[in-house]
Amino acid sequence: MKVLKFGGTSVGSVENLQKVKNILISDDEQKIVVCSAMSGVTDQLVRLVENIRFGDTEAITRNLHRLETKHCDVIDQLIEDKELRSELKDSISFLITEMFELTSQKYSEAINSKVITYGETLLTFIFSKFLNSIGVNNVLLDAKDFMFVDSVENPNIDKVSKKLHKVLEAEIKSQIYITQGFVCKDENGEINHLKRGGSDYTATIIGAALQANEVQIWTDIDGLHNNDPRYVEETHPISHLTYNEAAELAYFGAKILHPQTVSPVVDKDIPVLLKNTFDPQAAGTIISNRTYKKGLKAISAKDDITAIKIKSNRMLMAHGYLRRIFEVFDNFHTSIDMITTSEIAISLTIDDTSNLDEIVKEIENYAEVTIEQNHSIICIVGESVINDRNSYKLFEVLNYIPVRMISYGGSNNNISILVDTKDKIPTLRFLNEKLFNTHHEALV
Numbered sequence: 001m002k003v004l005k006f007g008g009t010s011v012g013s014v015e016n017l018q019k020v021k022n023i024l025i026s027d028d029e030q031k032i033v034v035c036s037a038m039s040g041v042t043d044q045l046v047r048l049v050e051n052i053r054f055g056d057t058e059a060i061t062r063n064l065h066r067l068e069t070k071h072c073d074v075i076d077q078l079i080e081d082k083e084l085r086s087e088l089k090d091s092i093s094f095l096i097t098e099m100f101e102l103t104s105q106k107y108s109e110a111i112n113s114k115v116i117t118y119g120e121t122l123l124t125f126i127f128s129k130f131l132n133s134i135g136v137n138n139v140l141l142d143a144k145d146f147m148f149v150d151s152v153e154n155p156n157i158d159k160v161s162k163k164l165h166k167v168l169e170a171e172i173k174s175q176i177y178i179t180q181g182f183v184c185k186d187e188n189g190e191i192n193h194l195k196r197g198g199s200d201y202t203a204t205i206i207g208a209a210l211q212a213n214e215v216q217i218w219t220d221i222d223g224l225h226n227n228d229p230r231y232v233e234e235t236h237p238i239s240h241l242t243y244n245e246a247a248e249l250a251y252f253g254a255k256i257l258h259p260q261t262v263s264p265v266v267d268k269d270i271p272v273l274l275k276n277t278f279d280p281q282a283a284g285t286i287i288s289n290r291t292y293k294k295g296l297k298a299i300s301a302k303d304d305i306t307a308i309k310i311k312s313n314r315m316l317m318a319h320g321y322l323r324r325i326f327e328v329f330d331n332f333h334t335s336i337d338m339i340t341t342s343e344i345a346i347s348l349t350i351d352d353t354s355n356l357d358e359i360v361k362e363i364e365n366y367a368e369v370t371i372e373q374n375h376s377i378i379c380i381v382g383e384s385v386i387n388d389r390n391s392y393k394l395f396e397v398l399n400y401i402p403v404r405m406i407s408y409g410g411s412n413n414n415i416s417i418l419v420d421t422k423d424k425i426p427t428l429r430f431l432n433e434k435l436f437n438t439h440h441e442a443l444v
């Protein structure tokens with residue numbers, strides 16, 4: 001059994017859905033297929049939730065109409081049989097009516113979760129029916145019947161496993177099962193979600209729950225690249241990454257992968273393959289426990305970082321000072337990414353600023369606080385990267401770019417620097433040139 005996940009672009013048009021179908025029938029191993037919503041649909045649903053929040057009934061109607069038309073157009077183009085076509089369009093209308101009923105309720109987190117997860121429901125319904133209509137037999141599973149995720153950070157895989165086995169036993173046996181990414185049931189049994197981009201995570205949770213041979217994540221790029229291809233020319237896909245490397249890259253900005261994706265499969269040693277729907281022959285990236293090559297592998301960047309400098313003479317020679325500061329962040333459920341210290345000051349970074357005002361107020365009781373927004377963490381990743389003989393070259397960046405913080409040696413696998421976001425692209429390009437475009441062999 002393997003798990004295949006297809007992202008928004010892969011399921012974003014009729015043409016692409018045909019490509020997905022070809023991938024599914026290219027071998028006859030048993031598969032669970034996890035699908036995202038069509039590209040743009042979840043964003044549209046987020047806007048719909050805003051419409052609900054502001055009671056904008058006109059916009060709600062317009063939004064729902066657009067959603068219905070988009071999915072009915074796909075049915076029109078995919079389904080040959082006229083009767084089936086109109087039957088499916090009726091089912092879509094039914095789902096849209098269900099959503100409309102939700103929109104008349106008062107805004108709440110629960111309504112938000114219900115609404116924004118509809119994109120996956122609409123798409124998987126159509127795709128499953130389409131496959132059956134052309135003789136690719138499959139069974140559609142409702143993820144809400146088995147994705148019981150009490151804690152998004154630490155899902156109980158055994159619980160999902162038991163539920164999913166039960167669902168599979170009750171269903172007709174099939175070579176292909178289709179299900180929705182992103183959606184889950186929370187500790188109260190209510191509909192919830194795995195955060196934006198969470199379908200990747202759905203796939204690895206299912207992979208771990210079923211002890212799959214592998215999990216394949218199909219996107220619109222041929223694997224994880226050594227630098228951000230949106231900003232840097234001449235990037236290349238990385239053929240092998242360890243779970244640690246992939247987790248660091250995903251956390252520090254590599255958009256291709258949801259940051260928590262690999263965590264469910266690490267202990268079970270299930271490989272994760274990143275593949276390109278538009279070039280299925282391309283090797284992509286294999287993420288596993290094996291280290292094929294040590295040293296520098298990739299660079300990524302994470303935006304919207306806030307740097308906080310905390311300065312106090314009382315820190316001089318005082319013990320327990322850092323604990324007091326960390327406690328404040330802990331009390332406000334705010335995690336810290338980077339830290340550097342001097343004898344009288346500490347600088348740290350956060351990306352969630354929702355409680356920043358309270359945090360600052362608290363710390364200002366005993367220290368001077370300076371805030372700098374719009375920064376980016378540039379992260380240089382690879383097993384034992386700090387021992388890579390070429391890593392020193394990255395410090396040449398100091399000659400050209402004002403670097404706000406550097407974190408070296410926190411782990412062997414990551415060197416991070418903090419720059420103003422306006423310097424992000426030049427930094428990425430400079431590092432690419434220095435670290436990858438010169439003759440470079442990792443020597444660890």
Ligand code: ASP
Pocket residue numbers: 007008036037042043119181182195196197198199200
């Ligand atoms: N459709 C959801 C999103 O856009 C989940 C996903 O695509 O992974 O965030």
Ligand code: MG
Pocket residue numbers: 007197200255256257258
């Ligand atoms: Mg994604």
